[in-house]
Structures are given as structure tokens and as C-alpha cells.
Amino acid sequence: MTRDKPMQYAFAKFTKNDLAKYPFLKETTEYIRTLDLKIEDLSNPEFAKILERAKERVEEAILYAIVTREKRNEDVEISSFPIAIMLATATGNSFIKKRYALAEAKQAYNDMKFEPKEKILKIAQNFNWKLTLNKNPQIPYEFALNFTDYLRNTTHLKGKKWKLVNKLLSNGKVYITKTEVARLLSEEVRRHIEKKLEIKTLPKFPQKITEIAEKIKKLTVEKIGKSEIEGFPKEIDKTAFPPCIKALYKAVSSGRHLSHIGRFTLTSFLINIGMPPENVIELFKNFSDYNERMTRYQVEHIAGERGSRTRYKPPKCETLKTHSVCTNSDGLCEKIHHPLAYYRRKIYKK
Numbered sequence: 001m002t003r004d005k006p007m008q009y010a011f012a013k014f015t016k017n018d019l020a021k022y023p024f025l026k027e028t029t030e031y032i033r034t035l036d037l038k039i040e041d042l043s044n045p046e047f048a049k050i051l052e053r054a055k056e057r058v059e060e061a062i063l064y065a066i067v068t069r070e071k072r073n074e075d076v077e078i079s080s081f082p083i084a085i086m087l088a089t090a091t092g093n094s095f096i097k098k099r100y101a102l103a104e105a106k107q108a109y110n111d112m113k114f115e116p117k118e119k120i121l122k123i124a125q126n127f128n129w130k131l132t133l134n135k136n137p138q139i140p141y142e143f144a145l146n147f148t149d150y151l152r153n154t155t156h157l158k159g160k161k162w163k164l165v166n167k168l169l170s171n172g173k174v175y176i177t178k179t180e181v182a183r184l185l186s187e188e189v190r191r192h193i194e195k196k197l198e199i200k201t202l203p204k205f206p207q208k209i210t211e212i213a214e215k216i217k218k219l220t221v222e223k224i225g226k227s228e229i230e231g232f233p234k235e236i237d238k239t240a241f242p243p244c245i246k247a248l249y250k251a252v253s254s255g256r257h258l259s260h261i262g263r264f265t266l267t268s269f270l271i272n273i274g275m276p277p278e279n280v281i282e283l284f285k286n287f288s289d290y291n292e293r294m295t296r297y298q299v300e301h302i303a304g305e306r307g308s309r310t311r312y313k314p315p316k317c318e319t320l321k322t323h324s325v326c327t328n329s330d331g332l333c334e335k336i337h338h339p340l341a342y343y344r345r346k347i348y349k350k
Contacts, residue, residue: 014122020069039209062219067106089197092202113179120181129149131146147172261325
């Protein structure tokens with residue numbers, strides 16, 4: 001063991017470019033500390049670029065659910081991260097905060113999966129992971145991860161491939177690929193940033209920060225929608241389903257055929273009100289043409305867990321009418337234009 005350690009960990013320190021790419025690193029925090037950036041300095045014109053980039057980071061998270069990496073000025077990129085944290089916190093909005101943490105984590109994953117194995121090990125060290133390179137040529141995986149680190153970071157991951165029973169486990173280590181390590185590290189990053197955003201009592205922010213935070217909140221309402229930001233109750237209430245969804249749900253429960261748009265409408269509706277993809281997949285098992293692999297792929301794609309990572313919403317009522325999915329409309333249907341709006345209205349009326 002002692003002989004392997006220098007081989008795995010004796011490599012160069014993180015570069016400045018790495019600090020810009022991975023602003024959650026301890027080394028990045030240390031570097032920012034040396035810049036001696038104070039909150040009251042942000043009103044000065046010389047810090048305008050940092051403030052603008054911080055605002056851009058949060059806006060990118062809201063609009064695209066990812067934060068791109070700006071490499072032209074590494075110091076601006078590095079310094080803008082803690083300011084972006086401050087801006088997201090200043091909104092006081094849990095949706096914005098979660099969205100920002102997720103967006104940073106997604107970009108970190110996109111970067112990490114292309115890093116050399118040695119750098120992956122060094123990033124994992126930041127989170128005190130027990131991760132080593134796999135030295136056994138008989139095992140076709142690049143890394144071995146302590147099973148407690150593995151379990152902690154697969155809690156929210158869906159899909160059979162992440163279940164421990166489907167992994168090669170030996171002597172308390174789970175053998176995984178580099179891409180899988182990057183994905184699990186991104187979960188660690190998401191939680192790390194969410195923790196930074198969990199400030200119970202907000203400090204008094206400079207006026208400039210408060211003004212930008214208000215603009216960010218306004219942008220979120222415009223682009224995401226008030227209903228999406230407020231979220232739905234955790235308990236799913238089938239009695240609040242709009243008539244079209246009730247009909248689709250009844251059909252799928254009894255194994256009756258549904259058109260492609262019918263399946264998409266029901267799946268996207270259930271996903272958006274909080275039903276786990278696994279439960280939605282279970283519903284479709286009643287169909288005679290059920291294909292587990294294909295169904296899982298389609299449901300997880302709609303849920304934003306595959307492909308572009310975009311969660312799809314059900315079609316508007318107008319589209320459902322065009323495709324003859326709209327059935328048994330009632331008085332409330334006449335007042336709204338979307339199945340999710342119907343559900344929300346019913347929930348809050350109760």
C-alpha cells in the first residue's frame with residue numbers, strides 16, 4: 001500500500017485553470033483568500049467584471065441548468081464563484097439555490113469525465129474519498145471506491161446500474177469507471193455547494209447585491225414560471241388530476257393502449273408533480289408491449305436524467321385538444337391552459 005501511494009498521488013498541484021474549472025476545491029478557497037476580496041469592495045468599478053460574471057453564472061443556471069466556464073480571465077472566473085454563491089443566497093429562493101448548485105455540479109461532471117485519472121484522484125481527495133486506481137488487470141474498471149463513499153453519493157441516482165448489487169464489490173471496494181467516478185463526484189459537488197447556500201440568517205448585503213438578486217428572481221419567474229418555482233406538495237393527490245390525466249392514468253393502470261402523445265403527456269405530468277421515475281416505469285408494466293429497457297430510457301429522458309438533462313413538461317391544453325387527448329373537460333379547464341396549472345389550482349383550493 002505504501003508503495004502505491006506515491007505513484008497515485010505524487011503529481012503536480014492544481015493549475016490556475018483547474019481552480020477556475022473547479023471552484024469548489026479547497027485550493028481554490030485558499031487562493032481566493034489571498035486575493036483579500038471584501039464584500040464592500042463589490043460596489044467599486046474595478047470589480048464590475050467579477051460582479052457581472054457572478055450574475056451571469058446564476059443566470060446561466062436558471063436559463064440552461066448549467067454554468068459554462070469562462071477561460072479568458074481566470075482571476076475573474078475564480079473570484080466570481082463566491083460572489084455567485086452570495087447572489088444566489090441573497091435571492092432567498094430555494095429553487096434558485098438548488099438550481100445553481102445543480103448547474104455547477106453538472107458542468108463539473110462535464111469537465112471531470114475528460115480529466116486524466118490522476119487529476120480525478122486529486123479532486124476526490126478534496127472530499128476525503130477513499131479512491132484508488134485499480135491495479136488488477138483482470139478487473140475491467142479504472143477505479144476502486146470505498147463502498148461507504150459510493151453509497152453516500154448514489155442516494156439520489158436512479159437506474160439499476162447504480163444499485164450496489166449490480167456492481168463488482170470486493171473487500172469493501174466498489175469497482176467503477178472514470179465516467180462513473182465523475183458522476184459521483186458531481187453529486188458530492190452539488191451537496192457541497194448546497195451546504196454553502198444554506199444560511200439560516202441572511203447578512204445585510206450591499207445594495208448592489210440586493211438589486212442584482214431581485215433581477216435574478218424576476219428573471220426566474222419570467223423564464224421558469226411562478227408555479228415551477230413554488231413547487232408541488234410532496235404527497236401526490238390523484239383527485240386533483242385534470243380530467244385528461246385521470247383518463248390517461250386509468251388507461252395505463254388497466255393496460256389499455258395509449259398513443260405516443262398520451263404516454264408522453266402522462267409521464268411528463270407525473271414526473272413534474274414529483275412522482276419518482278421508478279414509480280412511473282412501474283405503471284407501464286401493465287402494457288402487453290412493455291419493454292423495460294426502452295421504457296426506462298424514455299421515462300428517464302423525459303425526467304432530465306439522460307441526454308440533454310432537460311426535464312420536459314406536458315403539452316399545453318391547446319395541443320392536447322388538437323391530438324384528442326383532452327377529454328371530459330370541466331369548468332376549471334375553461335380557466336386554465338396547462339395540465340400542471342389545473343393540478344396546482346386544485347391542490348391550493350383544497
